Amino acid sequence: MAAAGCSDGNARLPLSLDAAKITSLPATAYYLPNFISEEEERMILDKIATAPRPRWKQLTHRRLQTWPSDLVQDRLLDAPLPPWLETPVVSRLLSLPLSDDHDGDAVRHIFADSPHQRPNHVLINEYPPGIGIMPHKDGAAYWPVVCTVSLGASICLNLYRNKEDGALDPDPAWRIIQEPRSLLITTATLYTDYLHGISDIKQDLDLSADTIVNWPLLRDPEAFASGQSVRQTRTSLTYRDVLKVSKVGNRLGLFNKR
Numbered sequence: 001m002a003a004a005g006c007s008d009g010n011a012r013l014p015l016s017l018d019a020a021k022i023t024s025l026p027a028t029a030y031y032l033p034n035f036i037s038e039e040e041e042r043m044i045l046d047k048i049a050t051a052p053r054p055r056w057k058q059l060t061h062r063r064l065q066t067w068p069s070d071l072v073q074d075r076l077l078d079a080p081l082p083p084w085l086e087t088p089v090v091s092r093l094l095s096l097p098l099s100d101d102h103d104g105d106a107v108r109h110i111f112a113d114s115p116h117q118r119p120n121h122v123l124i125n126e127y128p129p130g131i132g133i134m135p136h137k138d139g140a141a142y143w144p145v146v147c148t149v150s151l152g153a154s155i156c157l158n159l160y161r162n163k164e165d166g167a168l169d170p171d172p173a174w175r176i177i178q179e180p181r182s183l184l185i186t187t188a189t190l191y192t193d194y195l196h197g198i199s200d201i202k203q204d205l206d207l208s209a210d211t212i213v214n215w216p217l218l219r220d221p222e223a224f225a226s227g228q229s230v231r232q233t234r235t236s237l238t239y240r241d242v243l244k245v246s247k248v249g250n251r252l253g254l255f256n257k258r
């Protein structure tokens, strides 16, 4: 089998992240179509749908879940992720080497340098058609590696930069299509210097090899050959390593640092 760490039918992983690099971006980013299988996608969407109602936080247009819990002052209360968010995604992330030339079983994965050497937090965002997320940075709470698994439908993520006067340039500098079941990893200055957002539109437009930086890596570029993609509800899982974790059992609100 050519796929590394992959046990399932229509999930297909490269041997290393090297082959998945989005080469036209200013910092390291990877795009892996077919990171999970259709069956895995269905399983995760079902778990999200059947989570207890209070799990959902309703924003004006969008709703989200945080696992294992919300951060308090940028801090996570130590708790495991539920098994359905661990397997297959975390196990697969940690089994994917950064490059082909690794020594035997010493796999250097994407979280090898992060404080906990694995993601400990997952944000689940649900975007109905017409709903996006304003350009933003993810802030100081996390190690600057973001792993986003997309479920249900395709969506276009925009990367923005600030102009010389510090104001946001409203035209995206780069655009990335995220197909269902894909994994997008962004790191480094894409995390610290650039902003990301999703437009509040019902249809992504002007999609082509010239406008989409991960076009050569798409699972099915033919699906976007018309240049347009009608939005359907898209759910994302954003996996990150929260830097500060508090152990349970501390009294008087005093936290142990680790």
Ligand SMILES: O=C(O)CCC(=O)C(=O)O
Pocket (backbone or CB within 6 Å): 123, 125, 133, 138, 148, 157, 196, 236, 238
């Ligand atoms: O849904 C996405 O792909 C982006 C989510 C995001 O930017 C965030 O949760 O900070």
Ligand SMILES: [Fe+2]
Pocket (backbone or CB within 6 Å): 136, 137, 138, 196
């Ligand atoms: Fe974000």
